[in-house]
Amino acid sequence: MIKKLKINGNNLPIKSHTILNMLKEIRVNSKNNNIAVAVNYEVVQKTKWTDYKIKSGDIIEIVRPLKGG
Numbered sequence: 782m783i784k785k786l787k788i789n790g791n792n793l794p795i796k797s798h799t800i801l802n803m804l805k806e807i808r809v810n811s812k813n814n815n816i817a818v819a820v821n822y823e824v825v826q827k828t829k830w831t832d833y834k835i836k837s838g839d840i841i842e843i844v845r846p847l848k849g850g
Contacts, residue, residue: 784837800830800841809843816845 783794797803804811819842825833
């Protein structure tokens with residue numbers, strides 16, 4: 782079943798059921814230790830990405846820290 786998610790402000794149709802599979806589907810390197818994922822404004826620990834179920838209407842933000850000064 783296709784889910785409609787808002788990912789980083791963009792409405793996207795996604796087939797995946799978990800955060801980890803969603804990242805693969807949208808071609809984000811989940812092995813990158815410098816990314817964080819929030820679902821509905823709550824950060825999800827990386828250890829839970831394989832089991833965390835996503836559903837239609839979820840708002841997902843994928844972020845990575847930037848170097849600066």
